[in-house]
Amino acid sequence: MNELSRRLKELDPERSIEWSLIDRWPTHPGLVKAFSHLITEKLQTYPEQDRSRVMLLFSAHSLPMV
Numbered sequence: 001m002n003e004l005s006r007r008l009k010e011l012d013p014e015r016s017i018e019w020s021l022i023d024r025w026p027t028h029p030g031l032v033k034a035f036s037h038l039i040t041e042k043l044q045t046y047p048e049q050d051r052s053r054v055m056l057l058f059s060a061h062s063l064p065m066v
Contacts, residue, residue, distance in 0.1 A: 001021055008019065022028045043051050 001023065004019075004021075008015075008017070022031070025031055039056065043054060046054055
């Protein structure tokens, strides 16, 4: 984010591009709500008696630095 800030000052000194950054994305309420909604929605596709045994796998990948 520091590099992005530096580059923005250089490439867009008038601040014509509006940016929004989420510094702590794993705890951002919008992301938590979206994940919760998607998980709940997907669990509904399983029979009710099987839902408590469904295993969830989460994988997150960072963006490579150039």
